[in-house]
Amino acid sequence: MSIAKTIKRLSRPHCWQPGTLGLLLLLAFANVHAQSIEYNGNEIKIALSEDVQAAIDSGVSLTFENELVHSNQWAFFHWHSHETIHSFVVTRHTLSNRYLLHQDGQVAPRIFSSTRETMAYIAETATGQFSNYHQKWSTDEASKQTQNSHKMRLRLSKTKLPGPMRLTAFITSAWDLNSGWKSWQSDQ
Amino acid sequence: MAIRSIVKKISAPLPVISVCTGLLFALSYLIIRSLSDDESGELQFWITVIGGLGVAILVFFLVSNGYALVSQYRRNEIGSRLTSKMVLIFFFLTVIPFSLIYFFSIQFLNKGVDSWFDVRIEQTVQDSLLLSQSALEGIKEEVITDVQKIANNIRQNQNKPANELLDILKDLREINEFTELSLYTDDGRILAFSSIDEANILPNTPGDEVFTELRLNQTYTLLEPISETMQQFRVVTPIPGNQLGRQFYGVQAIKVLPLRYATLASSVETANNQYAQMVFARGPLKFSLIVTLSLISLASLLFSMLTAVYLSRRLVAPISNLAAGTQKIAEGDYGSHLPVTSADELGILTRSFNNMSSKISQAQQVALASQTETEQQKGYLEAVLTNLSSGVFSFDESERLQICNSAACEILGLAQESLLQKTAAELCHEDHHAKQFFELINSGLKSKQNNWQEEITLLGTHGRQMLIIRGSVLHLNNDLFAEDSGEVLKPLENYVVVFDDVTNLIQAQRDAAWGEVARRLAHEIKNPLTPIQLSAERIKLKLHDQVEGELQETLDRSTRTIVQQVESMKEMVNAFSSYAQPVRAKLADLNINLLVRDVAELHTSSLQGIKLVLDLSDDLPNIKANASALRQVLNNLIINASHALEDCEAPSISIHTQTAAKVTGEYIDLVIKDNGSGIPDDIRESLFDPYVSSKAKGSGLGLAIVKRIVEEHSGSVWTRQVEPQGTAMHLRLPINAMQTYRGNRRQNSLNSNDVNGAESDV
Incomplete structure (x- = not known):
């Protein structure tokens, strides 16, 4: 909340200085690794910040992306292949006071009475998706012959936020919902 | 050094302009995208980063240029001060308008964004939402009422067979225009269902949360969106169970909202969401716009500042070159050419400077050649003057001594530094032995005669000197005219004084004259004397026995007189010859006191009855002298003194020696004093003449x-x-005269062997 206040204060013209711009740029880089989606064993727990909760209640669509990658290594170099992204778009239906979840572009949404249920469903689904892909890649003959790992990352896509909100989302940690890369070895 | 070169290259105007142009385009794109919701978020992020980096690069350019300028200013490099002033002026001219524009832009931006959110619009949106909700609530109540009726109907017919129950459901669904109607047990199993879609073999089963509410004997209702424009009501109500141990049954009815209602509801929902989203995003939107505007303003300001720096450098560069060129010329580096970079007034000025520099260089070369020639002539003149045996003085128009050659200093025994740059009058007032000499020169200069000549005898550091002085007036600039006015310049009157030490020359002339006299005397007088004497003696011898008495006495007396007179004449001729012959001897160190004592000892026996007193100074230095010649001097003087003491009651002779301290130069004084009759007045002036x-x-x-x-x-x-x-x-004798001054004059050396003993005759 303090960051939101800071932004509000900085929005005032008389407070805006070029030095503040530099400070904010530093903050943007400083908050890259903040995480509000955490792994608990093989489960994922998503905790929305107040700012994000307020945004979704104000009708802002949130897009979560579950990235599943096949990570390769040669010497000291790592690269990803077989990248698959599943998207979860969460919106609030004001007339019914429900939260709608559109998964991978499906027309019919899933309906939830709260964001907690919605996030739980997303976490469960993402974990299930990774298990499915992990099982699929583990049985792949070509993959078996290499020392590879499978990774997943669930994060809120800031670039798919409404335009005016992107810059704020980039430089404030409240919007930094990112699980980070979670790896499982091939034999797992 | 390489890094500095790279920094210098990238700090050049072209890279900076490129960066600024790209930056401004990127930021302009960013400010446009800030207002849109399309899928360009990733690009927007990178543009923001690039904008920040661009600003950082511009700041780096500005700082590096500013640092270079400050360094040049501290090193006092030419042009740095003027560049700094111009940069400061440009800065003020840039910063003030930019600050004003930035301030008012922020104000307008805030006001503009706030003006989008009108209270009436917000109220309207909320009202429309409430209206929609109310309308949907009415529809929902109708659906609930219909479903509860259906539940009563099913409860009354629950004991009927399944086929009949299925038909009842189908009839009820069709009557109530439901999309789907289904019957569930309390554990969620499907008992029967009817759907408008014949191909649908499974019902749209409710979730667990629905049965939870049914267990509480509550009716579950939900408006569900099934597509972007379609919505449906799901209503589930419990039916109390009365057989087979069932607690309740559940009847679920799904009714699709009519298209008209659904479209309107969706429209209201979308509008409400968008407005709420706008309200929520008002702060971030302002922030985004302000950030972007600030980046653009900052980039523009930095670009303007850098342009100011480059413009200042470019404008000042020709002036700096001119200043540097002028400084080079002032330091004597003529002929430097400056690059002409423009055709404007500065270019004309630079070309004029190059022409001037070329002409100065040529003139300097001519002057240098002239100076070299003058120096050669001066050197030649100095060589001539140095090798002259005559002393040369040159006085300027103010009678100040400008040239004094080494011979002049040597003749006068004075240092050159003590003479140069002094006027003749000043030299007259100085206390030295040549005072009379300079007085004579001063009077000669004052006479303004073109040529004058004087003679003077000095008692200088080298002893008695006879100098012949000749003076001339030099009339300079007679043919010169002033170049500008054509006016005839006043001729400068300089003076040249040439003087020679003719002491030796006169001595030589006198020696030659007396030598000639001696030769003539020897030839004309001395030669006949011997025959005369022999003839007189022969007469006496022949006639002495032939005469007697008075005649014999007369003969003896006459011949004796003749012989005596002839002897006397021989002595006179010998003495005269001794005087006339030039004495030649080499000088040696001589203790004059010892010489005096020797001579006094020699005359002790002959000076019976005369008291001889020696008053000799103990610290008397040795002198360069011929001992034999000086011994003859002392003999003559003592004998003369003894002759003067004849008939004197208490005769005495005293000899006194001392250093002549009051006289310039080093002399000794030797005084021989008697208390005799003195010198007669008639011969006092010519006492030392032959x-x-x-x-x-x-x-x-x-x-x-x-x-x-x-x-x-x-x-x-x-x-x-x-x-x-x-x-x-x-007697005043120099201590070290002959060796220094007349050492090269061999004819002046004394030879005691040539000195015949001269007799005292006073």
Whole structure:
């Protein structure tokens, strides 16, 4: 909340200085690794910040992306292949006071009475998706012959936020919902 | 060094302009995208980063340029001050308008964004939402009422067979225009269902949360969106169970909202969401716009500042080059050419400077050649003057001594530094032995005569000197005209004084004259004397026995007289020859006190009855002198003194030596004093001339020989009357005269062997 206040204060013209711009740029880089989606064993727990909760209640669509990658290594170099992204778009239906979840572009949404249920469903689904892909890649003959790992990352896509909100989302940690890369070895 | 070169290259105007242009385009794109919701978020992020980096690069350019300018300013490089002033002026001219524009832009931006959110619009949106909700609530109540009726109907028919129950459901669904109607047990199993879609073999089963509410005997209702434009009501109500141990049954009815209602509801929902989203995003939107505007303003401001720096450098560069060129010329580096970079007034000025520099270089070369020639002539003149045996003085128009050659200093025995740059009058007032010399020169200069000549005898550091001085007036600039006015310049009157030490020359002339006289005397007088004497003796011998008495006595007396007179004449001729012959001897160190004691000892026996007193100075230095010649001088003077003491009651002779401290140069004084009858007044002036004597006997050459020997030693001799009676003979001899001054004049050296003993005749 303090960051939101800071932004509000900085929005005032008389407070805006070029030095503040530099400070904010530093903050943007400083908050890259903040995480509000955490792994608990093989489960994922998503905790929305107040700012994000307020945004979704104000009708802002949130897009979560579950990235599943096949990570390769040669010497000291790592690269990803077989990248698959599943998207979860969460919106609030004001007339019914429900939260709608559109998964991978499906027309019919899933309906939830709260964001907690919605996030739980997303976490469960993402974990299930990774298990499915992990099982699929583990049985792949070509993959078996290499020392590879499978990774997943669930994060809120800031670039798919409404335009005016992107810059704020980039430089404030409240919007930094990112699980980070979670790896499982091939034999797992 | 390489890094500095790279920084210098990338700090050049072209990279900076490129960065600024790209930056401004990127930021302009960013501000446009800030207002849109399309899928360009990733690009927007990178543009923001690039904008920040671009600003950082511009700041780096500005700082590096500013640092370079400050360094140049501290090093006092030419042009740095003017560049700094121009940069500061440009900065002020840039920063003030930019600050104003930025301030008012922020104000307008805030006001503009706030104006989007009107209270009436917000109220309208909320009202429409409430209206929609109310309308949907009415529809929902109708659906609930219908479903509860259906539940009562099913409860009454629950004991009927399944086929009949299915038909009842189908009829009820069709009557109530439901999309789907289904019956569930309390554990969620499907008992029967009817759907408008015949191909649908499974019902849209409710979730667990629905059965939870049914267990509480509550009706579950939900408006569900099934597509972007379609919505449906799901209503589930419990039916109390009365058989087979069932607690309740559940009836679920799904009714699709009519298209008209659904479209309107969706529209209201979308509008409400968008407005709420706008309200929520108002702060971030302002922030985004302000950030972008600030980046653009900052980039523009930095670009303007850098442009100011580059423009200032470009404008000042020709002026700096001119200043540097002028400084080079001031330091003597002529002929430097500056690059002409423009055709404007600065270019004309630079070309004019190059022309001027070329002309100065040519003039300098001419002047240098002239100076070299002048120096060569001056060197030649100095060489000539140095090798001259004559002393040369040159006085300028203010009678100040400008040139004094080494011969002049040597003749006068004065240092060159003590003479140069002094006027003749100033030299006259200085206390030295040449005072009379300079007085004579001063009077010559004052006379303004073109040519004048004087003679003077000095008692200088080298002894008595006879100088001939010739002066001339030099009229300079007679043919010169002032270049600008054509006016005839006033001729400058400089003076040249040439003087020679003719002491030796006159001495040589006198020696030659007396030598000629001696030769003639020897030839004309001395030669006949011997025959005369022999003839007189022969007459006496032949006639002495032939005469007697008075005649014999007369013969003896006459021949004796003839013989005596002839002897006397021989002595006179010998003395005269001794005087006339130039004495030649080498000088050696001589203790004059020892010489005096020797001579006094020699005359002890002959000076019976005369008291001889020696008053000799103990610290008397040795002098360069010929001992034999000086011994003859002392003999002559002592004998003369003893002759003067005849008929004197208490005769005494005193000899006194001392250093002549009051006289410039180093001399010794030797004084021989007696208390005799003194020198008669009639011969006092010509006492030292030959053939001057107060006695009947004597050649009159004794004091003349004394004077000649003393003068040969560069000394002087004079007499003084002693009170109450007596005479003092003063001799002043230089301590080191001949070796330094006349060492090269072999003819002046004394030879005691040539000195015949001259007899005292005073």
